[in-house]
Amino acid sequence: MSQSSGLKYAYFPGCSLQSSAVDYNRSILSTCTELGIELRELEDWNCCGTTAVTSTNLLLSYLLPARNLALAEEEGLDLAVACNSCLVTHRRVTGCFSLDISPLANKIRSSLHKIGRTFRGRVQVRHILDILAEDLGFEGLAGKVKRRLEGLKVVPYYGCQYSRPGAQLKEAEMPESMDQILDLLGVEVKEYSRKTKCCGGVLMTTKPEIAAALVNELLEEAADRGADAIVVTCPLCQMNLDIYQGDVNARFGRSYNLPVVYFTQLLGIALGVKLVELDVHRGFVPAEPLLRKYA
């Protein structure tokens, strides 16, 4: 670990980062190590429930993230999350604890009590992107950049869940923080009007024709803008854009070949982390040929 930045969080990787998105997890851990940000993985964390539980059992959908928050509160740390969906489910819980009177908060309290845990609403849920952009700050980042990724053209794709709820409207509609980080790395960030449009999420498994159409729109604009790659902040967005790119090509008669990489992978390269530690070879659309020259 390089010199400590003094920043320390409880880290909730979430299920995706243990399975489909281990590359995201590895790149987060190696980048944060390089930046002196301490991520202490929550012991015995559980799935946040994501969309599936929300639509079947409302109370349970609050209780699952609440347990993780209780664990973080016991540690006395804010909670760092990487996945946009995990961000929303956890924020939804802290949101009802920030209200003066929330019947739901009382229900959560009493349910947690039954398993011997408490949550007082003192934990903030922070996306890794916000930790880098706001807590560490652009100046802190700029000083650490060892290699500039000159010539790399990307579109930044935040996904629909990243900046809401809780953000100011302006940020919710048109977030800028990843653009600014990428800009610091020397990456050419293209205008992208679909920054916060939906990728279809889990509809890709239940209504693939709808999700594929949405992904097609995202890929089409990225290609039109002349991007070499799409940079994402969420494992589900990555999956839909990457794994299903071939499917979209077949369905719509296109020939997209756009690597979909996590912002932490590009940041890692710029900080001098080895490519293999960033797992850039794992995408269905290979990113390594594009990124090799910067490592």
Place this chain on the structure above:
Amino acid sequence: MAHSEPVRVGVYICHCGSNIAEKVEVQEVRRYAEEMEKVVAARDYQYMCSEPGQEIIRKDICEGLVNRVVVASCSPRMHEPTFRKTLFDAGLNGYLLEMANIREQCSWCTEENRWATEKAKALVGAAVKKAVLLEPLEERSVPVNPDTLVVGGGVAGIEAALKVAEAGKKVYLVEREPSIGGHMARLDKTFPTLDCSACILTPKMVALAQNEKVELLTLSEVEEVSGYIGNFKVRVRQRTRYVDPVACTACGDCRDVCPVELPDTFNHGLNNKKAVYQFFPQAIPNVFQVEKAGDPAPCRHACPAGVNVPGYLALIKERKFAEALDLVREALPLPAICGRVCFHPCEEQCHRAQVDKPLAIKALKRFLTDYEAKTSPEKKPKAPEETNGGRVAVVGAGPAGLSAAYFLAKCGHKVTVFEKEPEPGGILRYGIPEYRLPLEILKHEINQVRAVGVEIRTCVEIGRDITLDDLHDQGYDAVLLATGALSEVMLEVQGADLDGILPALSFLHDVRAGQRPKLGKRVAVIGGGNAAVDAARTSLRLGAREVKIFYRRSRLEMPASPEEIAAAEAEGIQVETLANPVRFLGEKGRVVGLELVRMRLLEEVDKSGRRIPAPVQGSNFVVEADTVIIAIGQRPTLDLAVGKWEGELQFDKGGRVRVNKSCQTGLKGVFAAGDLVSGPASVVEAVGAAQWASAAIDAYIRGEPLPVVEDRPERTVPFPEEREVLPLQRQEMPELEAEKRRRSFAEVELGLDEEQAVLEAGRCLHCAGCAECLQCVTACQAKAIDHAMKDEVRELEVGSIIVATGFDLFDPSSAPQWGYGRYPGVVTALEFERMVNASGPTHGKILCKDGKEPKAVAILHCIGSRDKNFQEYCSRICCMTALKYAHLVREKTGAEVYNFYIDIRSFGKQYEEFYQRVQEEGVHFIRGKGAEVVETGDGLVVRAEDTLLGIFREVSVDLVILNAAMVPARGAQKVAQVFGLQTGNDGFFMETHLKLEPLKTSSDGIFLAGVCQGPKDIPDAVSQGAGAAAEALRNISAGKVVVSPVSASINKELCSGCRVCIEACPYRAVEYDEEEEVCTVNEVLCKGCGTCTASCPSGACRVACFDTRQLMAQIEGVLAG
């Protein structure tokens, strides 16, 4: 008296048609009332407010049956005045009435009849109990001042003012912009008739200007309102125009010569205008004005000599180089010198640095002098034609002495400068090396000083060749001491007396005096200031092979200017920081090296705010050197015997002469300035000090009070956030190549050429507005422009006030989805109005940013209105403006037009017909709010859900017009505060009653007109303006107004004078009586709200009609039911 008789209450219950009777069992309530104590009659009627209904009450009173009346009907807001009048008509005091609201608060809001009836009984019972205790009150009236104030010169304000003036009454119209006309003056056509907006408005504006009953106060804002209905006192601040409105003929000569361009706010910043400008061609009053930010630009503020930087930059841009240099010389007689050696604090503060790099101000100043030397080398400043007989001796011909001599000679004094060296110039001549400041430049500039009549005597040293007393005897009226800080501080370490160790200033002095001091091959320079760098670079030029600078702190703390350090390093000089000599090593009496110790910086800082250096134990190292130059500081020394001047010369610990705030020393008539006073400082600081000292000496000789050196104005203008500033490359100073200059004393900096200078000057943002270059003053034949004019404060007395402060548009840049501020093809409605207007920035052509006509235009409705995220209300005009824009685009370009709407609201007279017409013109209507605007390779795309077709649509267009919501004008909250108005949730001013009193406010005598009350179109705003005038005229014509007696009063015996009520009163009706030490209520201002009563800890306040006894009785009545 009525109330001394036994109380006999009559209860009158209204059915209100079926409004009350459908829910409330009226007969049951009547029987309940009848049973109550003191009730002598209880009656009911279908419409108690009707004439027959009122007659029932009147009859009972006239027959002497009742002397208290309870009416149970609707809200007292509706009919209390009606029934009060009924009582008065019948000969009973109207305040012996109590109303029970059994409609709004009972029948309308209760579901079951049983409960409604019970509640009605309780309310009636309460009213009866209170009525028993009512007392008659006297209505009073106050006289009305016949003058009226209208605030806001838009169409509503204009209409109101005109109507009042045409009725023969005096009107003051206050408008904060330079002209009346408001938004309507900016519109192109008006819907639905497509009349030209200006054509129908300007006759009204002219009529107003020509009406002798109207006094226009433009560029003005109301700061304070006191008093009450009929008798207001209003304080108005009128910002100066810097132009005499009577003398100005609006010929435009000033505009033609003005070099400064600023965003044209009349055109919403779509183009630029000059800093002296006419607001728009039909402006009323038809005069020009100068736009100044009020505070100085940061460059001018930072300059110790206060040189008008924006002024000369503006003139350079216009290639008026001679005028520019004249402007510089007003504050700075040594421009060629400062253009080379100044440390330019101006550039550090330049706002352009926030966008790219600061202006190259120093280089531009030097360019002006280069240009003059090239084109008119013989040009000399004029000596004053008359001298005034004053004689001043200046001691020291350095920058301070020369500058002061110049300023004093310009004032008409005869000035003699005494200099000890063979040539004048001081540190400029003998300190700064030739490669930075060529001798011929210095000589030329000193000759300029001579040209204004200054005599310079060299080889005369004060204290040796001549004394202060001699000067006194020779009849000098005043003396300025400016001998600088030339005494060098030496290192006191072992070996400091070895040969080959030289003080820097003497070294530089000898070189400049034409000698060649003997130097070794390896030169070490100790110190971090400009003298150290100068000595190092000079050594190199004298042939030293290796030159090193050692400095004890870090590079960050080096006082030398960063450019000088960089230039030295480029020439091969090494700079070693955090190293301090501990002893010098010698052989045979000559220095051969030095031992240094490494330093580190402690966390603590010293007096200068820099971190303190401390030696690192055991880090000593030795460096070979055969010459060491010491440049670690200078201090002033002056030792003068004095006898004949009154007073005593005093010095501080650093050897600096003590002066007072007028630069005068302890000796009367002897002044001091420059390094002698401040310790070692810069040339420009010496010039700044010379300005003050010479002003003081001038006043001293004239026998006037001495001016005091003012502290710098605290504020400077902030960065102009509202402007879009594009980056422009800074023109860098060309330099002689490092290789060529290492062995030569030729000047290193080569100067900008003319084209570079003009380009560079054009980068100036003119953040303070007008640059005060005074070209307009020269150009104005009417002599109407005066830059010294000040704001004026007017105190007005008026009887009525009409507030018509209008609106602004919602700023759509706060909602990035619509692309405003991000894509140039997205404009607001008001920007489009200017674009399509013949007098606008495109002369009426509808153009995209690339200058082409659009092929497709989207008009988005409801931007920021009917939207939970912004304003929930309907902005009311936008559907019609959208139709108008659609028509204008079709008419002027033939482009396809797409309206994205939620509903089309064409509600006014002839509006629907206009809608039909526009539909027939082939305009597309898509029912669905424009969700977002994005830019693609081909242009803009509007995305929306078409709710009629049930599909999602993307429409490609070239231009997007955002119909942004009307929102309260900026500053509306402050207006509300000043006038005591209430605002609704939407921020618009509240009327007394939404339907029936849309013009009145809760502050009696203050009326509303136009959009400040809520979004409305021109016909409605005009009607309201006329209506507000009628309200004012009614009071004026009556000559007096009745004031409600329902007001608070304070019992002096009980009041403790704590003044809590003064804070609590929302109407500013309570005052503190200093003499009696109690609070008193101004009954005219009081609205009887009772806040003071509730806040009073002593129970001294009471409100008539809402006495504690009465309220308690009322509660008893409710509980009994």
